Amino acid sequence: MSRFPMPEWLENLPKPDRLNSDEERILFAIELSRLNVGNGTGGPFGAALFDLDSGELIEMAVNRVVPDSCSVAHAEICAFANAQERSGSFTLNTIGNVGLYSSCEPCAMCSGAIPWAGVKKLVYGADRADAESVGFDEGDKADQWKEKLRHRGIEVIAELCREQAADVFLFYREQGGTVYNG
Amino acid sequence: MSRFPMPEWLENLPKPDRLNSDEERILFAIELSRLNVGNGTGGPFGAALFDLDSGELIEMAVNRVVPDSCSVAHAEICAFANAQERSGSFTLNTIGNVGLYSSCEPCAMCSGAIPWAGVKKLVYGADRADAESVGFDEGDKADQWKEKLRHRGIEVIAELCREQAADVFLFYREQGGTVYNG
Numbered sequence: 001m002s003r004f005p006m007p008e009w010l011e012n013l014p015k016p017d018r019l020n021s022d023e024e025r026i027l028f029a030i031e032l033s034r035l036n037v038g039n040g041t042g043g044p045f046g047a048a049l050f051d052l053d054s055g056e057l058i059e060m061a062v063n064r065v066v067p068d069s070c071s072v073a074h075a076e077i078c079a080f081a082n083a084q085e086r087s088g089s090f091t092l093n094t095i096g097n098v099g100l101y102s103s104c105e106p107c108a109m110c111s112g113a114i115p116w117a118g119v120k121k122l123v124y125g126a127d128r129a130d131a132e133s134v135g136f137d138e139g140d141k142a143d144q145w146k147e148k149l150r151h152r153g154i155e156v157i158a159e160l161c162r163e164q165a166a167d168v169f170l171f172y173r174e175q176g177g178t179v180y181n182g
Numbered sequence: 183m184s185r186f187p188m189p190e191w192l193e194n195l196p197k198p199d200r201l202n203s204d205e206e207r208i209l210f211a212i213e214l215s216r217l218n219v220g221n222g223t224g225g226p227f228g229a230a231l232f233d234l235d236s237g238e239l240i241e242m243a244v245n246r247v248v249p250d251s252c253s254v255a256h257a258e259i260c261a262f263a264n265a266q267e268r269s270g271s272f273t274l275n276t277i278g279n280v281g282l283y284s285s286c287e288p289c290a291m292c293s294g295a296i297p298w299a300g301v302k303k304l305v306y307g308a309d310r311a312d313a314e315s316v317g318f319d320e321g322d323k324a325d326q327w328k329e330k331l332r333h334r335g336i337e338v339i340a341e342l343c344r345e346q347a348a349d350v351f352l353f354y355r356e357q358g359g360t361v362y363n364g
Contacts (some may be wrong), residue, residue, distance in 0.1 A: 003252070066272055071299045081254050109292075115321060116247075139294050
């Protein structure tokens with residue numbers, strides 16, 4: 001059992017073939033967020049870690065805050081911790097060049113976690129305005145946080161497939177999902 | 183078994199009687215950080231959650247990044263997640279008025295996690311300069327992050343018993359401990 005157990009549908013999801021573009025990978029993360037809403041297994045957020053060289057999926061995770069009674073169980077944190085647990089190292093750079101693909105702009109906690117995790121790249125879909133429009137709170141981040149990640153040697157690609165990602169928040173609202181940080 | 187298992191010495195530590203002052207509580211968190219170094223069971227950081235009304239200890243935790251292969255296993259995150267798991271709620275405000283006592287200024291990730299955790303107060307000992315003086319990295323936080331927590335209704339008391347807390351970093355360095363974010 002992982003440190004952050006994932007829902008059964010995710011454990012049974014067929015692992016995709018190598019995904020070679022950022023767009024394919026972010027769409028995969030967005031699909032996870034949509035499936036999490038559709039299955040009623042957590043908040044509208046998904047994250048995936050890919051090997052940037054081979055395109056191989058390393059880890060996938062979804063938000064588990066409410067069902068797992070854990071305020072830190074954001075998709076990004078779950079993906080980091082579960083991948084590290086499996087690899088036996090506290091930093092993903094021992095696996096290779098790893099990228100984080102998150103369906104939404106990481107919140108203050110998750111963006112703070114990124115430099116500790118050992119990833120080389122962050123790609124995200126929806127931005128904070130999209131999350132906040134349905135009532136989520138992204139927290140207080142450093143000014144120019146993307147620039148600051150870049151200064152640490154972490155590439156950042158923002159708002160890739162934003163529309164598809166933001167659409168999942170509307171789906172969540174339609175489903176009457178809990179907005180726990182509202 | 184907790185989501186973030188703690189070392190045996192911590193599990194066997196006698197629970198203190200109710201601690202009624204911030205100073206007693208922060209000294210307890212600092213003692214955890216020192217015991218973690220002395221036992222060689224993780225980084226020089228400790229955290230405790232107290233019921234602010236009764237003074238009862240709710241949770242105690244130490245940094246487990248290296249021994250548990252988990253970049254998010256900072257003392258504060260472990261304390262939040264384990265307390266929430268036990269209480270069956272993703273927010274500590276269902277337990278009552280809970281305060282976080284951390285031996286050191288929370289890093290970017292942990293300070294971002296504080297508003298999500300449902301605590302009403304943060305008290306810390308050492309500050310970022312103390313942590314950075316031995317090579318730890320505190321990350322990029324929001325300007326005036328303490329003010330921003332206060333705006334969210336979270337009381338902040340900074341650098342209480344700072345000297346005792348900073349002393350643990352020197353002890354860690356003497357012991358040749360790993361500075362994993364250096």
